[in-house]
Amino acid sequence: MADLSGKVALVTGAGQGIGQGIAMALANAGAAVAVTGRTQAKLDATCDAVAAAGVEVMGITCDVKDPLALRDLVQQVRAQLGGIDILVNNAQEVPNGKLLDVSDEAFQAGFDSGPLAAFRLMKAVHPIMVERGGGTIINLASSVGVRWDMTGYGAYAAVKQALRSLTRAAAAEWGDVGIRVLTVAPHGKSPGLERWLRDNPEEGAAFFRTIPLRRIGRLVEDIGTAVASLCGDEFSYLTGATIPLDGGQANFD
Template identity: 65%
Template sequence: MTDLTGKVALITGAGQGIGQGVALAMAGAGAAVVVTGRTLAKVEETARLVRERGGKALPIACDVKSATDLAETVEATVAGFGGLDILVNNAQEVPLGKLEEVTDEAFLAGFESGPLATHRLMKLARPHLAARGGGTIFNFCSSAGIRWDMTGYGCYAAVKQAIRSLTRAAAAEWGGEGIRVLTIAPHAESPGLKWWIENNPEEAKAFFRTIPLGRVGTLEGDIGRALVALSGQDLAYLTGATIPLDGGQANFD
């Protein structure tokens, strides 16, 4: 089991779903976790769960579309725990729908909460990661970006594919500082995926038939624990890659 004792992880969108699962997994491996989200009560609950298990957690209300919130969150992380080693850019608003249906406002919100927030937070985290001798940044994309039929997913895929490009650039530019940057493409039991399954039952049936392992991942066990392992020294030579945690469904080759 990877030991993250002494490490500090900042996780956005940690009030529920994948972000909460990652926070619980990283805290379980010994990391102090800063959990952020727009709703303070939700991240306070995540922090309570972490502390209940004996871990260290700092909950912070943060809207990733706000440059001010992002800067203050990084400052509070360093002030609270003395540094930063792992950044998990999980929070994202999703502009779903056919091209004619997605409004400018929804597309802009997807961009601001996705690639722009990712770009901003990576830059804010970089000097603190470098000061600790390096660290790991996790960004999130989706297999929607490589669907053969993009109907209804064009805007969502566009913002997610932009994040993959940022990952590749950051890995290339900051590798000399010991900073590794990876993109994660998960299928997990998140509220968003559950909503999609409930509202698209026929497409969901077809979706499950395309997953070789026949299920979506658990939040803490399958997704969170994988990020813990990817943060450790055993995988320290891996950077710039897209890692599909999806039961074998997508082909990112």
């Protein structure tokens, strides 16, 4: 486990699932944590879990599709916790479905909540991280971007692949000021994935057969702890990469 004592992390989409698991792991590593999402009750539950680690925590309701809300979010975190050293862009509305079935509105919402929100937050935290001598940005992508059969996942894959491009660009442009930017592509026991497995049992069984470790990642122990480690000094020479936390399933070559 990395030692993130004295660091401040901001995690979007942290009311449940992978975002919540990452927030808890960052807290376990000693970071103060700000979490955001659209549902106050879910944020309250995350804050309670994070606070159990003995770190400072704050929860802020926010629609990441709203640029003014994102600006206010960064200002509130900086004012209360003193800065931002780690940004985890996890929030995402998912435009799943075959191309002819995905509406323009759903596709737009996917981009607004994913790569556009991440783009805005990355730019907003940049000067704060520069002032603090650097930082780490983690963008959440997905193995759907390199899926063997893209049927039903093309719009979602497009959204997630855009995040990988932003990661590469920011890593190249901001490395000289000590900001590392990474993409993580996880399989975690999120409510969304568990719902998909229930609704698609045959496809779910086939899905498990493609995972060499034959299981889905645990939210805190497998996904969150790995992300926290990537934010530590031990990985200070790693940037611009896509790290698949998926039991060996995806091939990003």
